[in-house]
Amino acid sequence: MIVGLPKEIKNSEFRVSLTPGGVETLCANGHQVLVECGAGVGSGFSDEEYIQAGAKILAQPEDIFAQAEMIVKVKEPQPHEIEQLKNGQIVFTFFHFAASKELTMAVKRSGCVAIAYESVTLENGQLPLLTPMSEVAGRLAVQQGAKYMEKTNGGAGVLMGGVPGVAPANVVVLGGGVVGTQAATIAAGMGAQVTVVDISLDRLRYLSEIMPDNVTTIMSNPYNINKLLLDADLVISGVLIPGSHAPCLVTRDMVSSMKTGSVIVDVAIDQGGSLATSRATTHQDPVYSVDGVLHYCVTNMPGIVPVTSTQALTNATFPYVLKLANLGYKDAIKKDAALLAGANIVCGKITCDKISNNY
Numbered sequence: 001m002i003v004g005l006p007k008e009i010k011n012s013e014f015r016v017s018l019t020p021g022g023v024e025t026l027c028a029n030g031h032q033v034l035v036e037c038g039a040g041v042g043s044g045f046s047d048e049e050y051i052q053a054g055a056k057i058l059a060q061p062e063d064i065f066a067q068a069e070m071i072v073k074v075k076e077p078q079p080h081e082i083e084q085l086k087n088g089q090i091v092f093t094f095f096h097f098a099a100s101k102e103l104t105m106a107v108k109r110s111g112c113v114a115i116a117y118e119s120v121t122l123e124n125g126q127l128p129l130l131t132p133m134s135e136v137a138g139r140l141a142v143q144q145g146a147k148y149m150e151k152t153n154g155g156a157g158v159l160m161g162g163v164p165g166v167a168p169a170n171v172v173v174l175g176g177g178v179v180g181t182q183a184a185t186i187a188a189g190m191g192a193q194v195t196v197v198d199i200s201l202d203r204l205r206y207l208s209e210i211m212p213d214n215v216t217t218i219m220s221n222p223y224n225i226n227k228l229l230l231d232a233d234l235v236i237s238g239v240l241i242p243g244s245h246a247p248c249l250v251t252r253d254m255v256s257s258m259k260t261g262s263v264i265v266d267v268a269i270d271q272g273g274s275l276a277t278s279r280a281t282t283h284q285d286p287v288y289s290v291d292g293v294l295h296y297c298v299t300n301m302p303g304i305v306p307v308t309s310t311q312a313l314t315n316a317t318f319p320y321v322l323k324l325a326n327l328g329y330k331d332a333i334k335k336d337a338a339l340l341a342g343a344n345i346v347c348g349k350i351t352c353d354k355i356s357n358n359y
Contacts, residue, residue, distance in 0.1 A: 001325045002032045004068025006061045007039040010075045012283030014042025014306035015313065017072040017093070020053040022318045027054030031325050034064045043310040072321055074313065075300055076103055087111030088347060090329050092321060094118055094133075097344055097355045098245045099272040099280075099299075104350070104359060111348050113329050117317060118270075119243055119352060120342035127242060128338070129320070131178055132312040134267075136302040138182025138238060141265040142171075142190065144296055145234040148263045148287055154294050156261025158233045161191025168192045168214075169233040174225070174249055174274065176203045176217070179238025179267050187234070188215050195228055226254050235264045237274045243344075243354035250275040252290075260292035269297040 003026055005017050016039050018026075023033045033055040037047060047057050058064055065071065065084035073093035077085065082103075085091060088111065095116040097104045107114050117129035127134075142160075149169065151157035162168035171187040173180045176198035187194045188211065196211070197220045198204050204217040211217075218224050229235065229250070235258075239246055246268035255264075255277050268274040269281075277290045281297045283304055288295050302309035320339060324332045333340040344352040350359075 001328070002034065002067055002069045003321070003325055004064035004071045005033065005035045005039050005055075006064050006071065006073065006081070007036040008042075008074050008303075009078055009081070010300055010303070013075055013300050013303040015074040015303055015310045016040040016043045016045065016306070017074050017314070018318065018321065019043075019310065019314050020045055020049040020055075022314055022321065023050055023055045024053040025318070025322065026325060029322065029326060032056070034058050034068055036061050036064055043306040070321075070324060072317075074310075075303075076100075077107070079106070082106045082110055085110035085112040088113065090115065090324060092117070092317075092324060094270075095344060096270045096299075097352075098243060098358055099270060101359050104345070104355060108345050108348055108350060112345070113343065113347060114345040115324070115329070115333075115339065115342045116344045117342070119344055120320065120338050121242065122338050129313075129316050129342075132316050133302050133309065134178035134238070135182050136305065136309050136312060137267045138179040138236075139186050140301050140305065141179070141183050141236045141238070141267050142186040142234075144286075144298075144301070145171075145236060145263050145265045146190065148294050148296060149234060149261075151261075154261070154287065154289065155263055156233065156259065158261075160187065160234075170231050171195070171234045171236065172197065172225075172228045172232040174220070174235065174237040175239035175268075176200070176207050177238060177240060179240070180236070181207065183236045183238060183267075184211060184215055187236075188212050192234075197225060197228065220249070222249075225249060226257070229254050229258050232258060233262055235262070236267065237265070238267045239274045240268065240271065243352055245272040245358060246274040248274060248276055250277075252276045255293050256291045258291075258293045261294070263294045263296065265296045267301065269299050273297060
């Protein structure tokens with residue numbers, strides 16, 4: 001199979017979809033790999049490394065889209081890329097269709113086979129390709145939140161861990177999944193007072209057992225969330241309904257009741273956001289204010305730490321890339337239920353019920 005790796009063109013996206021090690025293994029299995037010039041530079045991989053691994057470097061992305069039977073990316077195809085997709089061409093990447101009807105319909109019209117990282121699901125319900133980026137995003141959310149809590153960046157000027165004699169920041173984490181657990185761990189490690197909110201009592205019991213003493217767990221409901229937001233210095237939302245739009249947990253009135261200079265990081269923005277006031281932002285223009293509350297809603301958070309993110313992502317995605325290349329998508333999704341769950345749109349037909357229900 002001819003596998004194409006175009007350079008990511010989304011704002012401040014420096015990740016690449018395959019490392020030279022992955023390319024070497026594909027080539028050893030008899031596949032041809034086309035890599036766009038400079039595709040790996042942002043993640044620390046030179047064109048020469050890809051050449052040594054067996055890839056062919058092409059200067060123009062149009063040539064990759066034209067020749068490749070499978071396109072492997074990191075983020076959803078941008079409009080110019082969608083125009084180049086072909087009927088029956090496999091596109092393996094993050095799509096997050098629930099967040100964009102426009103993207104969904106455009107990919108549907110292209111006739112490609114869209115297999116979404118975020119929908120690949122194991123029998124136990126785990127999301128093996130979303131998990132590593134959720135881990136990165138959860139940790140990064142605290143890092144970014146702490147930065148924007150600084151006065152010079154628009155925040156109130158609160159230090160995450162406080163100092164002796166001065167209280168630490170109050171951090172509220174919405175969702176006790178992968179993002180929430182990572183965020184709570186880092187915030188607690190920085191000395192903040194952390195509250196994790198979740199709808200699962202079993203999950204809250206588990207978190208209570210593994211988290212340090214400065215982490216409290218609270219059952220999720222509108223009353224509790226509203227009460228917690230009143231004193232929050234930083235709110236991190238990592239709620240997720242796989243394949244569907246993120247639930248709206250925070251109303252405009254709740255935001256209005258928060259302290260001036262407090263910060264919200266909505267990691268769920270990839271799936272449409274979990275606050276009534278959330279809208280997608282970029283790394284170049286990451287924050288905006290609503291009623292004095294800073295909102296950080298960047299849709300590709302892990303893109304700014306590409307050395308870490310690329311390696312973490314490709315560790316998880318490569319076995320599936322190899323399976324798709326070796327078997328073709330029809331046999332691969334027949335033999336692998338996890339990949340079948342990831343097949344969101346196939347040759348002009350939406351095959352994921354959660355997406356079709358959205359639109």
